């Protein structure tokens with residue numbers, strides 16, 4: 069049975085991926101949902117008739133998720149056609165004033181867990197498999213006041229691009245998705261709303277459209293997907309203009 073594995077499935081973009089996968093990948097009949105809030109995952113599972121759902125309530129910054137996911141994979145040996153690495157967090161604030169715990173959480177979740185889950189799942193992914201990693205426009209140019217977050221997303225984009233090339237001989241693609249701001253829990257948890265002039269003026273992306281575009285891009289085997297013309301233009305600018313200049317506009 070073809071399986072999709074989705075991290076960060078309990079809210080925001082991840083939840084939207086779960087809702088839309090069937091419309092773009094109707095052949096996938098089993099979903100593995102990962103996040104900490106088991107109740108949310110169970111409620112979401114009830115809205116998915118006709119597919120088998122496995123709920124994995126794991127803390128992807130904790131000590132046990134690697135062994136628990138490894139065990140589940142070894143036991144069930146799923147044929148993973150699609151992996152969506154969506155779990156992520158980002159906190160606004162100057163580096164020397166922000167809690168170290170939050171800074172390390174961004175590294176653990178956005179970098180370590182994304183890497184570990186991808187590495188663990190890959191042996192179960194056959195030819196034609198698709199990986200989606202959620203990066204951000206923050207990966208294009210360093211964002212002062214979200215310095216750690218933007219550095220983690222630079223990792224996600226660079227990791228995804230390199231892996232996309234590495235996995236070509238296996239017929240597997242990796243798509244780095246680079247959205248702008250979206251009105252999800254992320255914005256509240258990161259204390260962003262009302263505290264950043266940049267976020268106040270930037271156009272917001274619609275998670276429904278982001279997910280549709282991301283799934284379509286992944287199906288086509290694209291390496292990068294940036295939603296919205298405004299941010300596509302920003303991506304081109306970031307490749308042409310020295311970051312020493314752009315970094316002033318990129319300050320959050």
Ligand SMILES: NC(=O)c1ccc[n+]([C@@H]2O[C@H](COP(=O)([O-])OP(=O)(O)OC[C@H]3O[C@@H](n4cnc5c(N)ncnc54)[C@H](OP(=O)(O)O)[C@@H]3O)[C@@H](O)[C@H]2O)c1
Nearest residue numbers: 076078079080081103104105128155156249250252253254
């Ligand atoms: N919203 C934006 O403005 C924006 C813009 C660009 C990129 N992004 C990226 O988009 C992705 C999705 O973000 P979102 O906007 O959908 O945020 P969200 O609504 O806050 O969702 C984050 C998801 O990650 C899960 N998660 C958080 N900590 C976790 C942990 N320790 N272990 C396991 N799962 C954990 C959460 O579930 P639990 O709390 O249940 O664990 C939730 O399902 C992230 O990678 C984010 O960096 C967001």
